[in-house]
Amino acid sequence: MIMARILIVEDEKAINTLIKKNLELVGHTCVSAFDGEAAFDEMEKTVFDLILLDIMLPKLDGFQVIQEITEDIPIIFITARGTVHDRIAGLKLGADDYIVKPFDMLELQARIESVLRRTHKADKLFTWGDVSVDLGSRQVFINNALVDFSPKEFLLIEALIINRNIALSREKLLEIAWGYDYEGDTRTVDVHIHSIRKKLGWEDMIKTVYKLGYRLEAKL
Amino acid sequence: MRIKTFIATYLLFLCVLFTSVGIVSVYLNNSQMNMLREQSISQFQTITSSLGREIGVLYGRSATFPATDFYSAVDDRIRGYARYYSRHNVHLSVTDLALLGQTDRPDQAEVSFVNRGQSHFIYITGLLPEPFGHLQLNYNLDITENIVDMQNIQNILLVSAIAFSAIAGLALHFILASIFKPLHAVAKVSREIADGQFGERIYIKGKNEIAQVAFDFNKMAEKIDQQIMFLEEEAINKQQFVDNFAHEIRTPLTSIYGYAEYLQKASLDGNEIIESAEYIMNEADHMKKIANSLLELATLRNYVPVKSEVPISALFEDMEKIFRIPFEHRINADTIFGQEDLLKSLLMNLCSNAIKAGATTISLEAAQQAGKTIISVTDNGCGIPAENLPKIMEPFYRVDKSRSREHGGTGLGMALCRQIADAHNAEMRVKSTVKVGTTVEIIFTTSK
Numbered sequence: 001m002i003m004a005r006i007l008i009v010e011d012e013k014a015i016n017t018l019i020k021k022n023l024e025l026v027g028h029t030c031v032s033a034f035d036g037e038a039a040f041d042e043m044e045k046t047v048f049d050l051i052l053l054d055i056m057l058p059k060l061d062g063f064q065v066i067q068e069i070t071e072d073i074p075i076i077f078i079t080a081r082g083t084v085h086d087r088i089a090g091l092k093l094g095a096d097d098y099i100v101k102p103f104d105m106l107e108l109q110a111r112i113e114s115v116l117r118r119t120h121k122a123d124k125l126f127t128w129g130d131v132s133v134d135l136g137s138r139q140v141f142i143n144n145a146l147v148d149f150s151p152k153e154f155l156l157i158e159a160l161i162i163n164r165n166i167a168l169s170r171e172k173l174l175e176i177a178w179g180y181d182y183e184g185d186t187r188t189v190d191v192h193i194h195s196i197r198k199k200l201g202w203e204d205m206i207k208t209v210y211k212l213g214y215r216l217e218a219k220l
Numbered sequence: 221m222r223i224k225t226f227i228a229t230y231l232l233f234l235c236v237l238f239t240s241v242g243i244v245s246v247y248l249n250n251s252q253m254n255m256l257r258e259q260s261i262s263q264f265q266t267i268t269s270s271l272g273r274e275i276g277v278l279y280g281r282s283a284t285f286p287a288t289d290f291y292s293a294v295d296d297r298i299r300g301y302a303r304y305y306s307r308h309n310v311h312l313s314v315t316d317l318a319l320l321g322q323t324d325r326p327d328q329a330e331v332s333f334v335n336r337g338q339s340h341f342i343y344i345t346g347l348l349p350e351p352f353g354h355l356q357l358n359y360n361l362d363i364t365e366n367i368v369d370m371q372n373i374q375n376i377l378l379v380s381a382i383a384f385s386a387i388a389g390l391a392l393h394f395i396l397a398s399i400f401k402p403l404h405a406v407a408k409v410s411r412e413i414a415d416g417q418f419g420e421r422i423y424i425k426g427k428n429e430i431a432q433v434a435f436d437f438n439k440m441a442e443k444i445d446q447q448i449m450f451l452e453e454e455a456i457n458k459q460q461f462v463d464n465f466a467h468e469i470r471t472p473l474t475s476i477y478g479y480a481e482y483l484q485k486a487s488l489d490g491n492e493i494i495e496s497a498e499y500i501m502n503e504a505d506h507m508k509k510i511a512n513s514l515l516e517l518a519t520l521r522n523y524v525p526v527k528s529e530v531p532i533s534a535l536f537e538d539m540e541k542i543f544r545i546p547f548e549h550r551i552n553a554d555t556i557f558g559q560e561d562l563l564k565s566l567l568m569n570l571c572s573n574a575i576k577a578g579a580t581t582i583s584l585e586a587a588q589q590a591g592k593t594i595i596s597v598t599d600n601g602c603g604i605p606a607e608n609l610p611k612i613m614e615p616f617y618r619v620d621k622s623r624s625r626e627h628g629g630t631g632l633g634m635a636l637c638r639q640i641a642d643a644h645n646a647e648m649r650v651k652s653t654v655k656v657g658t659t660v661e662i663i664f665t666t667s668k
Contacts, residue, residue, distance in 0.1 A: 014475040014499050018482065021496075025486050080467050102474035105481055167485035212484065 003027040004049035004116055009039040009065065010078060011057050015101075019052060019078075022105045023112070025165040027218075036060025040068070048073055050116060055079040055090070066093045074119045076111060078103070106163060106172065113162045126161045128218055131200050133161060142200065152177045153196055156189070160206065160216040167215040189213070222400045230392055234385055241381045245374045252370055256342060256363055257331060264329060264344045264359045267312065271301060271357065272349040279352075311360040317347075318354035325353065340367045402430040406437060418445040457614065464616030468510060468631060472503035479503075506630070513632035517615065520639040525559035527644075532556060532586045532595070538564060539571050539584065547571070548583035553593045556586075556664055558644050566640040569633040570597040570660050576629060577601025577658060596661040603654040612650065613638040 006028050010016040013034065020030040031046060033039040035058040039051070053075055055062035066075055077090040080101045087098050096115045099108060117124070117135075124136035130143045138154050140147045149157070155177040159168060168176075170186035177192070178184060193214055197203045207215045274297050282290035302312040317325060329346030344359040402424045412420040421441060424434040479496040482488075488496070535556075536549050556563060567584070574582045579599030587594045604612060608619045616631040641648040641662055652658040 012471060012475070014503060015471070015478065017499070018475060018478040021482060021486075021492075022478075080470055102470055102477060105478060105485075165486060207487075209485070215485065215487065217487065 003029060004112075005029045005031070005046060006112070007031050007033060007039065007042055007046075007048045007051045009033045009036070009051065009057065009062070010054040011035060012054075018105075019108065022108070022166070026109060026163065027165075028112075034058075036062070036065045039065055043069070043071070047071075050112060051075045052078055052112075053095075055086070063089070063093060066090075066095060074115050076115060105166070106168070109163050109166070128205070131202070133157060135161070140200070147199055149196075149199070150192075153192055153199075156192055157196055160214065161218075164216045164218045167209040167212050169213040171213075173213060222396055226392060226396055229396075230389055233388055233392070237381055237385055237388075241377055245377055248373065249370060252366065253333075256361070256366060260342045260344060260359065260361045261329070261331060263310070263361075264346060264357070267301060267305070267359065268329075268346060268348055268357050271297065271314075272352055275348065275352055275355075309362040309365070311362070313358040313360075314348075315356045315358060316354060317356050325356075339364045399430075402434060406430075406434060409437070409441075413441055413444070418448055461615055464631070468616055469507065472507045475503040476500050476507075510630045510632065513630045513636060517632060517636055517639055520562075520636070520643055523643050525562055525643050527557050527559055529555040530558055530560045530563055535560075535563060535567060536584045536586075539567055542568060543571055543575065545575075545582075548581060550583065550585040550587075553586040553588045556593055556595065558664070562640045562643065566637050566662070567595075567597070569637050572629075573633060573660075574599035574601055574658070577603070579657065593664045594661055595664070596659055598657065598659040600657040603656055603658055604650070604652040605654055606652075609650055609652060613648070 003026070006023055008016055008019050008023075008030055010019065010032075011034050016032045016034065020032055023030050031042050031048075033042050037059045039053075039057075039060075042048075051069075051073055053062045053065060055077060056079065057065070060068075062077060062079070066077075069075070074096040075094070076097045076099060077095045078099050078101065079086065079090075090098050096119070097111050099111055124134060126133045126135065132141045132144075133139075134141070135158060138158075140149045140154070140157065156173055159173060159176045170189045173189045173193075174182060174184065174186055178188070193206060197206050202216075205217060207217055209215050275294055278290060278293045278297065282293075298312070298314050305312050325347060326345070327347075329344055332343045334341045334343045340363050342359075342361040342363055344357075344361075346357055346359075347353045348355040348357060402422075405422050405424060409420045409422045418441065421438050422434040424431045479499045483493060483496050532551055532553055532555060533549075536547065536551070540547055571582060571584075574597060577599055579601035582597065582599045585594075585596045585598065587596075604619055608617075611617045612619065613634045615635040617634075618631055637660075638648055645665055647663045647665065649661045649663065650658065651661075
């Protein structure tokens with residue numbers, strides 16, 4: 001699974017750093033820019049797979065930046081202005097997605113993953129040791145031998161892979177695999193995670209996080 | 221209203237007109253009849269007396285004439301009279317009451333009006349003077365013509381009254397229309413204003429009562445318009461404040477939540493934990509500052525400062541101590557009458573703005589001008605574009621569009637300064653030129 005190079009254009013240093021730290025956990029390479037002009041400077045130095053762009057920026061604002069980008073780079077707008085009008089304006093200018101502050105890191109990860117996959121910048125194969133997970137065909141292999149995975153188990157392993165190195169709560173996992181209005185016990189998640197660990201021999205890879213849930217530890 | 225006025229006025233007018241026409245025609249009729257009566261009575265008396273005299277003369281001569289001659293002579297005379305008066309529409313006849321054997325003789329002439337079909341007569345009967353008291357003269361005046369004339373006059377009067385009332389009706393209609401026209405204009409404009417078009421005005425020329433009403437109405441509309449605009453502006457400002465406040469709060473909250481989430485969900489080493497915790501603390505601290513400033517703003521509203529004479533030199537020296545940089549001083553006034561900690565906070569905010577603007581020299585000045593004490597802070601920082609000047613005292617307003625908080629400000633400093641100035645009845649003026657610098661003047665109008 002090739003990790004993306006992502007440019008984060010956000011003038012608020014705390015938020016810029018926070019996004020950077022989170023994306024680096026998953027394995028992306030990130031560069032921070034704090035204003036519109038700096039963003040163009042960075043783009044000259046590196047070719048990025050994705051740009052996270054704040055709208056309210058010093059010097060050049062996000063709308064101006066997106067209009068001047070000539071390369072075909074997917075862009076996700078990040079802004080505090082969540083009105084429908086702003087969303088439409090952003091999407092019309094060619095943004096691939098739009099996320100409103102304050103946002104959840106998991107939400108940002110999911111949006112980034114989906115944009116990268118849509119624009120074919122993300123590799124659909126995650127390989128770790130002798131295990132490889134094909135997120136496209138939704139199959140799991142050990143040493144190229146197909147492992148039998150139930151759909152729920154696959155949804156769980158997919159979420160853990162996308163958010164690797166980030167703990168996912170049992171509630172979140174339940175929501176991902178069983179849906180928002182599922183009224184089952186979170187222990188169902190434990191049972192499935194246990195089964196995944198056993199099938200892949202990932203007892204150490206999938207860590208139980210105290211009081212929270214599970215985390216796939218796969219630092220590159 | 222207009223129709224009611226029309227009907228009432230018109231009915232009143234018709235009443236008066238036709239009553240007077242009636243009275244006039246009755247009066248004309250009566251006087252005409254009286255005149256005819258008087259005329260005919262005097263004519264009757266002339267006839268009786270002259271006829272009596274002539275018969276007397278004939279009677280005197282009758283001694284020499286045979287009696288038949290006398291009677292034929294009298295007859296002849298009466299015929300002559302009748303012939304003569306018939307040309308004046310009078311029919312005369314004489315009745316010998318002695319011949320009829322009538323003893324009951326009226327001692328006075330009797331006058332009566334007689335109608336026979338379409339004809340009208342005045343009928344007078346009376347006796348000739350003695351000694352011919354047995355002869356009764358019958359006088360019959362045909363007054364049909366006079367009556368017809370009379371009726372014609374009455375008809376003409378009636379027709380002209382009807383014609384006149386029709387004309388008066390039309391005239392009344394137009395007069396009322398012209399009187400009510402401005403009222404209609406007033407009604408129309410009031411409806412439009414009620415519908416929310418507050419810019420509408422009434423245009424009526426002249427100096428009458430309705431023009432006065434229109435003038436007052438326009439004045440009222442102007443007031444309402446101003447009030448509405450003021451309220452709208454107020455609402456926009458409030459909305460702006462809420463939007464800005466939400467943004468100012470949301471930004472640190474995003475960081476605080478994000479770093480807490482990061483601490484919880486990622487496996488971190490010691491340095492990263494410390495770094496993340498520091499971000500959380502910094503952002504929380506920033507929120508605390510905003511909360512304190514807002515509280516201060518709220519407290520200062522309607523606040524009456526506890527004033528005393530505050531030496532200006534001490535205030536300026538305090539600034540140097542707080543910011544630990546030298547300021548240029550020019551002091552031409554001794555004291556300000558105000559609350560010391562508020563004045564200090566005001567100066568601190570202005571000085572810190574100057575520093576944030578990138579000033580290299582900041583000068584503090586105090587001057588006396590026309591009994592007013594003026595304190596000013598002048599810097600050579602980046603300046604404020606003219607279009608932003610009117611808004612800089614609004615809470616959370618930032619000249620920098622990206623609303624960068626890199627200088628750590630809450631965006632409430634200038635709002636706080638204005639509130640302090642207001643509490644002291646002082647006026648705050650900002651003059652600024654981009655890339656040259658900014659001067660903020662606080663003009664204290666009250667001393668003691």
